């Protein structure tokens with residue numbers, strides 16, 4: 001039940017499929033399915049998932065299509081026994097590793113990058129030192145990983161710490177690990193510490209043990225987690241997300257003041273920054289756009305068509321508040337631009353007199369290869385357009401993106417401890433031949449999910 005609750009609390013991190021694998025000490029039992037946590041698990045299914053430990057996963061696809069065989073945890077049998085793997089991130093050398101194993105006759109069941117990790121584990125099974133550590137040393141890219149074996153959980157985080165991973169402890173003394181602290185909160189566990197970049201943590205009957213598999217690197221924490229992805233109540237990379245977002249809003253108000261009647265937050269991820277903007281500018285905050293809470297996050301839907309229809313369903317402008325008013329609309333980011341344009345059209349139809357759009361991060365001009373789904377720069381609106389061209393496309397009176405320096409002034413670790421590659425192209429590690437999102441699909445399959 002705790003794993004289920006933890007997944008529920010982290011539903012914002014992935015809405016395509018969900019899964020839980022448990023161990024009773026001798027055998028792993030798993031259930032995965034397409035859809036939200038509430039759709040995948042019935043009380044009967046949960047009753048069958050009893051054990052002394054387990055792991056769970058919500059999938060947001062960045063490599064491999066959205067289909068059931070790619071749902072995680074991936075459960076496999078190999079020469080070392082059973083193992084289940086849950087992965088947050090992107091392996092930039094997955095195609096190289098997969099080609100290596102396929103050319104030697106290995107069979108893959110999925111089109112995710114994660115599956116190569118199991119082949120690496122099998123390949124290093126007979127290692128006299130530490131098979132898991134040896135397997136991890138072959139991975140390049142972003143990975144926060146959970147492994148479930150019959151007798152233990154292993155949690156590993158890449159040497160740059162792109163994605164979050166935290167350790168907690170329940171009141172009853174159970175050790176747990178999650179992407180975000182919000183998952184610890186809902187099960188009544190206290191935050192102990194982050195899993196360090198380059199560290200493997202073992203949780204078993206003896207408690208928690210730690211070892212390193214890589215030297216310390218300059219961290220590359222994904223700053224987009226703070227801007228958009230993480231839950232506002234989570235403590236991430238040492239700071240509470242809500243407070244960072246409010247500071248981003250305050251900074252925007254300082255960088256781009258405007259005369260307006262109301263500050264209007266774009267639900268839901270623009271809300272915290274809008275609060276900061278309103279507080280710093282003295283302009284009244286009004287909820288001029290009302291969300292339908294039963295529609296999921298639009299940006300993390302796997303296709304553009306799904307994103308567009310979700311945004312139509314999700315947001316409704318309140319014309320009684322907006323009509324005839326000069327409004328400052330605060331949103332967290334613009335990725336492809338189409339959904340933002342749809343929102344601006346709604347506001348014009350509701351009678352907005354002036355729309356001043358404020359974005360709490362710089363223009364996204366470069367691909368992400370480290371766990372956020374914008375791998376193709378040609379799909380990003382800011383790649384080859386000026387800010388004024390984007391303003392015209394969106395049909396707004398003014399548009400301001402928070403500066404890179406302004407954004408970095410709102411977080412409390414040194415600026416060079418964050419990844420900002422999608423904004424400035426400064427990739428922490430070289431990406432020679434990136435895996436495209438569907439780059440590991442070997443065949444055109446007819447899927448009946």
Ligand code: SF4
Nearest residue numbers: 222224368372419422
């Ligand atoms: S490129 Fe952008 S989205 Fe990707 S890890 Fe870096 S900061 Fe995050």
